[in-house]
Amino acid sequence: MGLLDSIQSVSKLATQIANPELLKQVANANEQAVELSQANLQLQMKIVELENQIRVLQAKKDLTNSLFRNGDFVFRDGDPNACCPRCWDVEQKLIHILMGKDGFQCPNCKTVYMTYMGNPGRDNQFSVPV
Numbered sequence: 453m454g455l456l457d458s459i460q461s462v463s464k465l466a467t468q469i470a471n472p473e474l475l476k477q478v479a480n481a482n483e484q485a486v487e488l489s490q491a492n493l494q495l496q497m498k499i500v501e502l503e504n505q506i507r508v509l510q511a512k513k514d515l516t517n518s519l520f521r522n523g524d525f526v527f528r529d530g531d532p533n534a535c536c537p538r539c540w541d542v543e544q545k546l547i548h549i550l551m552g553k554d555g556f557q558c559p560n561c562k563t564v565y566m567t568y569m570g571n572p573g574r575d576n577q578f579s580v581p582v
């Protein structure tokens with residue numbers, strides 16, 4: 453039997469014995485129980501929201517840990533292509549640099565790169581964490 457059920461049972465008994473003071477106290481207890489239930493529901497919703505935020509932050513941390521810089525570019529472990537360092541630094545977006553009419557260019561921010569290199573690997577002597 454839950455709290456609200458218990459309060460309802462006591463309320464019935466108070467009515468049966470015709471005790472107005474007890475009935476008033478039970479009504480107050482019922483009101484407080486409803487408020488606590490609503491507060492509990494809000495806290496549960498906040499927990500879900502915070503758990504979702506934790507998942508997003510963990511995914512972002514995992515992504516950041518998979519990245520490194522070398523030369524002018526950002527690389528991701530296992531990805532053979534270079535990504536735009538500006539887009540990572542400014543927007544935390546991984547955008548592959550593509551060959552365009554003006555040379556190597558970021559399709560997002562349009563930065564043109566004079567050189568290009570494939571993923572040299574995290575173990576390369578010039579690779580550093582992002």
Ligand SMILES: [Zn+2]
Binds near residue numbers: 536538558562563
């Ligand atoms: Zn870019």
